[in-house]
Amino acid sequence: MAKAFKYGRKGITGQLEHAERDLLRNLFADIVDMLEPDSPAHADPLAAMIGLDMDVSVPTDPALKRLLPDVVKAVDEATAGAALEFRQLTERSLRETKIGALRAAALDLDSDKLVLDGERAKHWAMALNDVRLVLAERLSIRGEADAERIHQLQDWSQADDVDSYLALVYNFVSWLQEALVQAMLLSLKDGD
Numbered sequence: 001m002a003k004a005f006k007y008g009r010k011g012i013t014g015q016l017e018h019a020e021r022d023l024l025r026n027l028f029a030d031i032v033d034m035l036e037p038d039s040p041a042h043a044d045p046l047a048a049m050i051g052l053d054m055d056v057s058v059p060t061d062p063a064l065k066r067l068l069p070d071v072v073k074a075v076d077e078a079t080a081g082a083a084l085e086f087r088q089l090t091e092r093s094l095r096e097t098k099i100g101a102l103r104a105a106a107l108d109l110d111s112d113k114l115v116l117d118g119e120r121a122k123h124w125a126m127a128l129n130d131v132r133l134v135l136a137e138r139l140s141i142r143g144e145a146d147a148e149r150i151h152q153l154q155d156w157s158q159a160d161d162v163d164s165y166l167a168l169v170y171n172f173v174s175w176l177q178e179a180l181v182q183a184m185l186l187s188l189k190d191g192d
Helices: 018-035 045-050 063-068 077-110 116-136 144-151 162-191
Strands: 003-008 013-014 114-118
Touching: 003 162, 013 116, 013 162, 018 063, 018 077, 018 116, 018 162, 063 116, 077 114, 077 116, 116 162, 144 162
Parallel strands: none
Antiparallel strands: 003 013, 013 114
16 A cells, blocks of 8 residues: 655655556556647747747647646637637647656656655656546546545445546545645755
8 A cells, every 4th residue: 555755854755556656657658648749749940949839729638628728718719819829839848848747757656665856756746736637527526526526435445437446546646646745845844
């Protein structure tokens, strides 16, 4: 069974069982697959260098849209144009940052004992957050009542369908992320 992340002399440490590491590795890989663009990189090397991508569009998958949301809410044609322009300027960089964090966190899964410095802890926090966003969308979590319904499932033997299994995975990832954030906060207090 996993041991929650804790902050101590060695940094932020935690422990995961083999099956838990495999689960996280698969989740991270699934999110990377979602985030990789459908079309190859833009042919214009200058655009690629500055992160501009004129071929982007609003994702049709609601989970991907949660990972790559519109920054400007489109209420008319002008704001829709502004939202698309902002997406063209930022989406490539956002995708690359998220993919980098997911891959970095996946590399740590080769060992059952995790020892994270500040940068690796940040990658883990980003990766776990992205997994939770996708799972929350798949489970239709829209508010506190939905989250409470999901958090009531705690026993893996109760998982008799896809949604109950996803709920248990969501609870595990939430627990792991909460422990990591608490350890990161303690490390910040200790660093002052």
